[in-house]
Amino acid sequence: MIRILISAGALTCAAAVAAGAFGAHGLQGRLSPRGLELWETAARYLVYGGLGTVAAGLAALHGGGRLLPWSAGLLLAGATVFAGTAFALSLGGPRWLGAVTPLGGTLMIAGFL
DSSP states (O other): OHHHHHHHHHHHHHHHHHHHHIIIIISTTTSOHHHHHHHHHHHHHHHHHHHHHHHHHHHHHTTOOTTHHHHHHHHHHHHHHHHHHHHHHHTTOOTTHHHHHHHHHHHHHHHHO
């Protein structure tokens, strides 16, 4: 399970880099400045969550503590929810997603704690 979390964190980082590049090159001129800013924030937080997931997973793999897999899972879930809703909002998704985005941030905070 821990190795799966580490792999998922690494894939999350790769997705974040791809999303950031797509936002910088593919969405330039297609989104409003606010939309691009939101896209960039989503990509940045996706990287934070991915890196945190990898770090917590590696620490757990090397006997760092029994709560670390939970931390990695919370970070991964939080980054996915936060970034996913922020990406959708930047592309014109329904406004109610704005109420879901903070839940992802809260999961990430819990994971880092």
